[in-house]
Structure formats: C-alpha cells, structure tokens
Amino acid sequence: MSNDGSGQTHIFTSFPESHDEMHSEINLENEQKTSLLEDNFTSEKTYSVWQIEYYQKYFNLSTSDFISRLIGSVIPSFGENSLLNKIRPSPDLYGPFWITTTLICTIAIGGNLVSFIQNFGKSYTWQTDFHKVTSSAFTIVLYSLVLPAILYVILRSRQARAELEFIEILCIYGYSLAIYVPVSLLWLINVPFLQWTFVLIAIILSSSVLFVTFWPIFGQDQNRNVGLGIMLVIVLLNALLGIGFMLYFFHNPSPGPNVTTTILNQSTTKRKKLDDVSDILKRIASIELTRDPHVDDVILIELSNPYKLNNDFRRKLLDKRLSRRRNDFLQSLDGLEWRLSTS
Amino acid sequence: MSNSNEETMQFLNAGSNFSDLEGELNVPTQNRPQSSNKTATILNMGSTQEIISTLDEPVSVTISRDLKAVAYKFGHVFFPKQSTLLLRDWDLWGPLTLCVILSITLEGDSKLDSNAPEFASIFALISFGAIIVTINTKLLSGKISFFQSICVLGYCLLPLVLVAILNDLILLITGNTSVISFSLRFILTLISCFWSVFASTAFLAADTINLTDRKALATYPVFLFYFVISWLIVLDTN
Secondary structure (H helix, E strand, O other): OHHHHHHHHHHHHHHHHHHHHHHHHHHHHHHHHHHHHHHHHHHHOOOOOOOHHHHHHHHOOOHHHHHHHHHHHHOOOOHHHOHHHHHOOOOOOHHHHHHHHHHHHHHHHHHHHHHHHHOOOOOOOOOOOHHHHHHHHHHHHHHHHHHHHHHHHHHHHHOOOOOOOHHHHHHHHHHHOOOHHHHHHHOOOOOHHHHHHHHHHHHHHHHHHHHHHHHHHHOOOOOHHHHHHHHHHHHHHHHHHHHHHHHHHHOOOOOOOOOHHHHOOOOHHHHHHHHHHHHHHHHHHHOOOOOOHHHHHHHHHHHHOOOOOOHHHHHHHHHHHHHOOHHHHHHHHHHHHHHHHHO | OHHHHHHHHHHHHHHHHHHHHHHHHOOOOOHHHHHHHHHHHHHHOOOOHHHOOOOOOOHHHHHHHHHHHHHHHHHHHHOOOOOOHHHHOOOOHHHHHHHHHHHHHHOOOOOOOOOOOOHHHHHHHHHHHHHHHHHHHHHOOOOOOHHHHHHHHHHOOHHHHHHHHHHHHHHHHHOOOOHHHHHHHHHHHHHHHHHHHHHHHHHHOOHHHOOOOOHHHHHHHHHHHHHHHHHHHHHOOO
16 A cells, blocks of 8 residues: 555656746647747737837846936936936936936926925915826926937037937936936925025036036037037026026915014004914915905905904905905005004 | 636536526527536636526625625735736726825815815826826836736725725814824825835736836836825815
8 A cells, every 4th residue: 555655646747847848848839839929929020109118228227227317317427427428238218218308397386385495384275287197298308308309409500410319418407307306306495595505506417417428519500609609508508497496486485575574562462463464365365266256255255264353444445355466455554553453 | 726617516416406497498408518517617717606607696695696706806905915917907997096096085165265186186196196107017018918017006096995984084183283183194195105115016026017127117116006096095185
C-alpha cells in the first residue's frame, strides 16, 4: 500500500513539472508572437492620427525620466545636462499637459485661499470664484500652446533647416512652467515683500532655462538683432506671465471700506454692532448686481437679514447700493463711516 | 462552485421535467434538451451563473441582483484591497449615482451667489476629469479598457461623496463661520481624498495593468482629480 502511495505521489509531482514546461513553452511562443507584432507595428507605423496608440510615443517616459526633466526645467544648465538634451530622445507631452493642468489648479485654488486668509476671522462667506479658474486656464493655455506655435513658425521662416521640432518647443515651454507650481503655493504667504521675491526667483529661473535652451538656436539667425529681439520677447513674456499671476490672483487687497480703525475706542457692545455694520457693508459691496433691480433688492434684503440693523438704516444702505455702481458705493461709504463712529 | 453545480443540476432536472410536460403543447421539444446542455457546458466551463435564463426570472430578482453587485463593489472601495473585481465586472451605475449625488450636494444657490458652481458644471468636471485621467492611463500604455478605468475612478468617489454629505451635516449643526467647523471639514475631506486615491490606485496600479516604471506618473493625475473634487467639497458652504 505504502509503495503504491509513493508511486502515486511520484506521478503527481511529475505532472505539474511537465505542465510547467508546457506552460513556459506556450509563454515563449506568445512572447515571440507579441515581439513580432510589436516589430511589425514599430516598423510599419500603422497607427493613424485618430488612434490612441499613435500618441503613446509622446507619453513614453519613466518616472525617473520625468523627475530628471523636471529638475532640468528648474535649474538652467548647459551641454550634457541641458533640458533640450534630456528631452531630445523622446519629447513627451505628459509633462507639459500635467504641469499646465497642475498650475491652473494651484493658481485657481491659491487665489481663492488668499482671499480666504485675507478675510480670516471675519464672518465672510467664502465663495468659489470660477471665473478665476477660467481666466487662469485661458492665460496658461495661451502661453504654453500659442506661443510655441508662433516661435515654431518664426523658426521655420527664418532658418532653412529648423533645428527644433514643434513638439520639442511645446515640451520645453510646458516644463518651463514647472517652477511656478511651488511658487504659486508659496504665494499663499501673504507678505508682499516675500511674494515679490518669489516671483522674481521664478521669473529668473524660468527665463534663464528658456534662454539657455533657445539662444543656441535663435542666436544663429542671419540678423543677430532679430535673434536677440526674439529672445527678449520670450523673456519679457515670461516675466509678464509671472507678475500677472501674482497681481491678478494673489495680490488683491481686501475689498470694502476700512471701518475697523475708527471703532477701536468704542464700548464693546457698540464695537460689536459696528463690526456687524462693517461686515454687511463689505458683503453688500462685494455682491454682483444683476440687471433686474427687483431681484437685486430681494437678494440684498436676504443678505442683510441675519444682521440686527435698524430698518431705516438698512433701507438707506440698500438704496444706496442699488443706485450706484460698486466703486461709487465704496467711495460714498467714507462719509457714512464717519457718521456711524460719531453717533 | 460545487454548491452552484448542485443548484444547476436541480435546475436542469426541473427543466427536463418541464420539457416532458410541455411536449403536448407542440413546443419544439427536441431543441430544449440541447439548449439546456449548452448552458450546462457553459456552466461547467466556470463561467458566470448569470447566463441561466435571466429572461424567465422576475424583474425584482434582476434588479436586486444588480443592486447587490453594486453594493458589493462599494464595499470593495470602502475596504481597499488588491482585487480585480472592479476591473472584471465593470458597470457604470455606481459612478453615475455617485456623480449625481455629489453634483446635487455641491450645487450652490445661484440666486445668492453668482459665482456658485452649478449642477452641470460639477457633473461635467467629474466626468471629463475621469475621462482625461483614463486617457492618460491608456497613453502611458496601461493595459486597461476605457470603461474599466471610468468604473474604478467613479466607484472610488464613494469616500468623497460620504464626506460631502457629512459636510452638509456639520454646516447645519455648527454654522458657516466658525474656524473649528472649517478645520474639521478640511481634515475630513483631506482624509477622504487620500482614501479615494489609495483605493483607486489599488485597482489601477495593479501589476496586471503593466505600468512597471511609470506607476507614479499614472497615479499623479488620479490624485489631482480627487484633489480638485475635494477642494470643491471644502468650498461648499451652502
């Protein structure tokens, strides 16, 4: 019996081995087949522009490639380590696409956060400003898509043998925006001096990367002045982009009149009341009016409901807001503030 | 498996009994055993049980089975583990439901605030975001089908949807302006964002997808996608 048992086990152990061999043979065959298929595809390039596989060559990079390209886009360097050398073997679109997307998000979110921090502690309704997302997206896409196209057209028209392909210019421009991602997060520190320092550092790094990459190509222009002019425009537009981001999204002074300064020496109950008034003034001033005065009235009354205001005073305030544009309203508040603090 | 085989045997027996009875009613009886044989072979091949005559069962059974499948997948998202369930049996019911719930919760009152997000814009953001992330995975030559990826990304919205509902509750209790409520909502949303990313990468970055040295590149857009949605949740103060 025991002999029989061992015989059986022997058969069983031998069975998987042969099965494995068969399996591996099949695998080998499969691999050969797939490699043959791949060879066919790479040699014939049968993919059309409408197939997703056509674009896979622009996403053919590993994580370490991506990181080295990111570093190359932040630290300007010549020769072996230059950004152009790093992207030359296979310029990718992964980096440009996701860097610009990230930048759109961080700038829109950061711009929102800054207005939150500036109004911190005050009863301020925190709103999403979707117009900021749209405008940041528009600017960044314009900068990173249209500008490379213009540069490419200039390059093709000025030089007989274009030394850069469109995809390479696109790639370089996309990566050159990378420095603005951390900077747009650092802009959240709401100190003007620091904000200016950060934007200056970002512009210097980004422009110098662009300069180092494009100068060897545009510097060869028959007319040296034209080459210099193009480089100057590239750098200027980059600086404009950086400064524009900062001023438009991160540097907005808080809207509304400055009521708090005059109420410091009032009694606490009065101060509370005046705080309320300053709040409602800001909220009324910040609201966008529609074309229909009746709708505006309803919105404004709803807005001012939570505050315990004298009805006459409220009516006056709302009428004032309804009859004026925002800037006029803010200017007219100076007198009002004075009257409040004296009464 | 053996249990289901027994069940199918019972079912087949019952079927043959019926065919005996229906012989008088001029039904092509000769076809019947053949077709049941077919189903039997399919079942023996280890395929899914759903092939057995979903036409004959009541609608309630069909619906409850689908609902159970969806609930089972939600469970998988809630306790993320390496599994191919969401990839194998993908469906778009879960993603659609979650997307609609999220859009309704985050929708702002445009009467009070002209900048508030609308239902359509949130719905479009989520769906286009998922599509772009999917295309990115395919471009990085990940071996995954379009709807598989959409299914995973959609189901993994679950933690964020739960937090969005919880957010509304917190706002209802504590009010809009207090700093504590804001920080609580912020932390909760951050946790759920990472949960979503973790759950979806458990499916999307599995070894079968074949993203050997570019897992991080495929994961980053997923993170960005969930991060933007969490941002909308934190901003929602209605």
